[in-house]
Structure formats: C-alpha cells, structure tokens
Amino acid sequence: MKKTIEPGLLRIFRYFAGVAVVYFALLWGFTLFSAGWQKSVQFQFLGNFVVYFCLYGYLNLPIMEHRLKKLFLPLGLLVAAIFPVIGNFVYLIHPQQTDIFTIINRSWLWLPVLFVPLVLIAWQYNFKAVLVYIVFTNGLELIVLISVMENFTYETLPLISVPLIRAFAFGTVGYIVNILIETQRMQNQKLIQTNLRLNQYMNTLEQLATNRERNRLAAELHDTLAHTLSGLSINLEAIKTVVQPTQVEAQNMLDHSLNITRLGLNETRRVIKALRAGPLDDLGLKMALKNLAQATSARCSIPVSLNCPDQLPVLPMDVEQSVYRITQEGLENVVRHANASRAEVNVEVMADRLELTIHDDGVGFVPGQASNDEKFGLRGLQERAASIGGKLLVDSQPGSGTLVRFVWERFND
Numbered sequence: 217m218k219k220t221i222e223p224g225l226l227r228i229f230r231y232f233a234g235v236a237v238v239y240f241a242l243l244w245g246f247t248l249f250s251a252g253w254q255k256s257v258q259f260q261f262l263g264n265f266v267v268y269f270c271l272y273g274y275l276n277l278p279i280m281e282h283r284l285k286k287l288f289l290p291l292g293l294l295v296a297a298i299f300p301v302i303g304n305f306v307y308l309i310h311p312q313q314t315d316i317f318t319i320i321n322r323s324w325l326w327l328p329v330l331f332v333p334l335v336l337i338a339w340q341y342n343f344k345a346v347l348v349y350i351v352f353t354n355g356l357e358l359i360v361l362i363s364v365m366e367n368f369t370y371e372t373l374p375l376i377s378v379p380l381i382r383a384f385a386f387g388t389v390g391y392i393v394n395i396l397i398e399t400q401r402m403q404n405q406k407l408i409q410t411n412l413r414l415n416q417y418m419n420t421l422e423q424l425a426t427n428r429e430r431n432r433l434a435a436e437l438h439d440t441l442a443h444t445l446s447g448l449s450i451n452l453e454a455i456k457t458v459v460q461p462t463q464v465e466a467q468n469m470l471d472h473s474l475n476i477t478r479l480g481l482n483e484t485r486r487v488i489k490a491l492r493a494g495p496l497d498d499l500g501l502k503m504a505l506k507n508l509a510q511a512t513s514a515r516c517s518i519p520v521s522l523n524c525p526d527q528l529p530v531l532p533m534d535v536e537q538s539v540y541r542i543t544q545e546g547l548e549n550v551v552r553h554a555n556a557s558r559a560e561v562n563v564e565v566m567a568d569r570l571e572l573t574i575h576d577d578g579v580g581f582v583p584g585q586a587s588n589d590e591k592f593g594l595r596g597l598q599e600r601a602a603s604i605g606g607k608l609l610v611d612s613q614p615g616s617g618t619l620v621r622f623v624w625e626r627f628n629d
Contacts (some may be wrong), residue, residue: 221289222340222397226275229292232332233272236296240265241330264329267299289340296333301353328380334386338393346390354383411528434488441486446480452477501536502528502563505543510560516551524563531570534604535624539563539572542597542608546574546620549593554578554618572622580612 244261247253274292276282281288284471330353338346358379426519456470499507502524509520531539543561545548550559556578564571594610612618 225336225339227291228332229289229296229336230272230275232336233268233275233296236268237265237272237330240268261604264299267295271295293333293337297330297349297353300329301356303500314495314626316403317465329384331386331389334390335393338390339397343391346387346394350383350386354379354386358383363389363466392544416527426482437484437488442481442484445477445484449474449477449481455550500528501531502526505561505563506538508547512547512551512559518550518556518559520547520550520561522561524561525565528563529565532604535570535606538600538604538606538624541600542572542620543574545593545597549618550574550576550578553581556617569623571624574620575617577617580614580616580618582614583610583612584607 240261244258244265247258247261271292274295284291299612334346334349337349358376389455452470452474456467456474459470461467494552505524506522509522512518512521547559547561550556554576556576559576562571562573562575564573594608597620598608602623604624606622606624609621609623611621
C-alpha cells in the first residue's frame with residue numbers, strides 16, 4: 217500500500233460521491249413515484265442515498281483525513297464498494313425476486329457506482345488490489361446467484377453471465393488503468409531525476425563561474441596590491457638601515473610604517489586565501505574526493521579506491537568540508553604510518569544519515585592510547601566530527617589494518 221494519496225485522486229473521489237448522491241436520489245424518487253416497485257427496492261435506494269451522502273461528508277472533512285491518516289482512503293473505498301454489493305445481495309436472496317430479466321436489469325444499475333471505485337483502486341494501488349475488488353464485487357454475487365438458483369437451465373445462463381462479464385470488464389479496465397498509472401509514475405520519476413540533474417548542473421556552472429571570478433580577483437590582488445605592499449615593506453626595511461640610530465623620531469616613524477605595511481600585507485594575503493576556491497568549491501565533493509584519492513595514489517604508489525554515489529544530495533558546507541578534511545587526514549595517516557598496500561574510501565548516503573569509511577590493510581595500532589591519538593591526529597578529527605553533530609569511530613588492531621568511520625546522523629534536519 218502506498219503511504220501517500222495520488223494527486224487528484226481525492227478530488228475525483230469526492231466528485232464521484234456527490235454524483236452518487238444525486239444518482240441514488242433520482243433512483244429513489246423514480247421508484248417512489250412509479251408503479252410496480254417494491255418497498256424493499258425503494259428502501260435500498262434510499263439507504264444507498266444516505267450512505268453516499270455520509271461518504272461525501274466524510275471525504276470533505278479534513279479532520280477525518282488528519283485523524284485516520286493511512287486508513288482514510290481505504291475506508292472510503294470500502295464504504296463505496298460494500299453497500300451497493302450488500303444491497304444487491306439482499307435483492308438477490310429476496311424470495312419474491314424470480315424474474316430473471318428484472319434481476320439482470322437491476323444488476324446493471326450498480327455498474328456506475330462499482331466502476332468508479334475500481335478505477336480509483338487501480339489508480340492508487342496495484343493490480344492485486346484490483347483483483348481483490350473484482351472477487352468481492354462479482355465473485356460473491358456469482359456465489360449468491362448459484363446458491364439461490366434451484367437448477368441451471370438455458371434461461372438462467374444470462375443471469376450467471378452478468379457477474380462474469382462484469383468481472384472480465386473490470387479486470388480489463390483495472391489492468392489498463394494500472395499500467396497507464398504506473399507508466400505515468402515512472403515518467404514523472406524520470407522527469408524529477410532529470411530536473412534534479414539539470415539543477416545540479418546549473419548550480420555547478422554557477423559555482424564554477426563564481427570560483428573563476430574569485431580566482432581572478434585573488435590573482436589581481438596578489439599581482440598588484442600584495443606585490444606593492446611587499447615591495448614597500450622591503451624599501452622601508454632598507455631605509456631603516458641607513459637612518460642614523462640617533463634619529464629616534466625617524467626610527468619610530470619607520471617602525472610604525474613597517475608595522476602598518478606588514479599588517480596590510482598579512483590582511484591582503486588572508487583575503488587572497490579566502491578568495492581562492494578550494495577543491496570543494498571548484499569541483500564539488502565527489503570530484504574533490506576522487507582527485508584526492510588519485511593524488512594520494514600517485515604520490516605514494518598505494519592504490520586508493522573510491523566508492524561514492526553518482527549523485528550526492530546537497531549537503532551543508534560544513535559537512536562537505538568535514539567529509540573532505542577527514543578523508544584527507546585519514547589518507548595522510550595511511551601514507552605516513554600504516555605501511556599499507558591498499559586503501560579504500562567509501563561514501564554512503566542513506567535516508568537519515570551519511571557515512572564515510574576509510575579502510576587500509578596496514579600495520580594497525582591500539583586506539584585510545586594518548587600517544588597514538590596524538591600521533592595520528594585522531595583527537596582533532598573527532599573534534600571536527602563532533603562540531604557538526606557527527607561521530608568518528610576508529611577500529612584498529614596491530615597487524616589488522618585500520619577502519620576510520622565517520623557518521624553524520626542529521627541528514628534530515
């Protein structure tokens with residue numbers, strides 16, 4: 217069963233319930249003012265009028281949908297199907313109903329009110345639910361017909377064929393509707409995925425354009441202002457060497473000017489560093505990790521494999537930074553201390569969390585010892601993970617390699 221109601225289905229269901237109210241009101245009025253109709257038939261039409269009137273109110277009360285949640289739609293469909301069937305059963309087992317063609321004609325009166333719930337079930341659920349509906353509405357009617365008939369004759373064959381023909385028609389229509397709806401769902405899903413990829417592509421292009429502009433500005437600042445301040449600092453240092461020590465005021469002014477120049481140069485360098493795009497800004501998380509793994513392999517001749525989904529969801533910047541830095545530090549530890557022959561990096565995104573693992577087959581160590589934690593920088597990694605609400609766990613034993621596992625469990629926040 218689906219958790220959510222298909223878009224537009226409730227609106228159609230409400231419209232059907234309203235039409236059914238009018239339908240049974242007209243039938244009841246027709247039997248009431250026309251001769252030859254039995255009281256039991258009039259009461260059945262009146263009863264269905266009341267039932268569908270209540271169903272219409274039920275479907276239009278938001279409080280019912282809020283309280284019943286998943287049961288709201290199934291209960292409505294059950295009411296829409298069960299009362300016409302019960303009314304027909306009462307009619308079929310009534311001892312005075314012996315005219316075959318009267319029974320057949322009346323049986324077809326239920327077709328409109330049984331047909332719409334069939335379409336709604338095929339729309340919302342799968343074909344198995346359609347088959348259950350067919351058995352309930354037509355199979356039981358066939359059983360009742362067989363049980364009330366004294367013997368089978370050529371004249372009774374049309375009566376038996378009514379539920380069979382209706383079941384075949386319901387099955388055909390239900391199957392076609394179900395196939396069409398499933399096809400539409402798959403097409404909608406493909407459109408959503410394509411739209412997501414296009415949005416990610418546009419965001420990537422925008423990010424690349426922004427990063428190019430930032431790098432251009434950083435280069436301009438480096439080549440102009442930074443060089444100018446650096447040259448000015450050197451000149452001031454040179455002037456300071458030729459100024460006589462007795463010229464105290466001049467020395468103080470030069471020292472003050474040097475301090476201001478150095479401060480400006482440091483601030484310029486800080487701005488340049490901030491402007492220059494890092495690997496994440498330039499490439500995105502997946503490509504940055506891929507480049508990091510390839511660079512590590514090329515630098516130390518240790519094969520580093522990366523397993524990462526093709527499409528990563530949009531993550532907060534601090535989470536992406538932590539994933540990248542933890543991977544960077546973890547691979548650096550593999551190169552420096554593990555003496556490993558291979559390493560593996562896995563990124564897995566689940567419904568409620570992101571998980572990063574770095575595994576090597578190196579010499580291993582004993583986690584928890586202060587010297588080891590300081591040596592491998594584990595304390596800093598754990599603090600970085602904790603700063604974004606994640607956890608970093610290390611599993612290692614001497615001679616058994618090392619597994620670093622980072623888990624961020626706030627993916628839905």
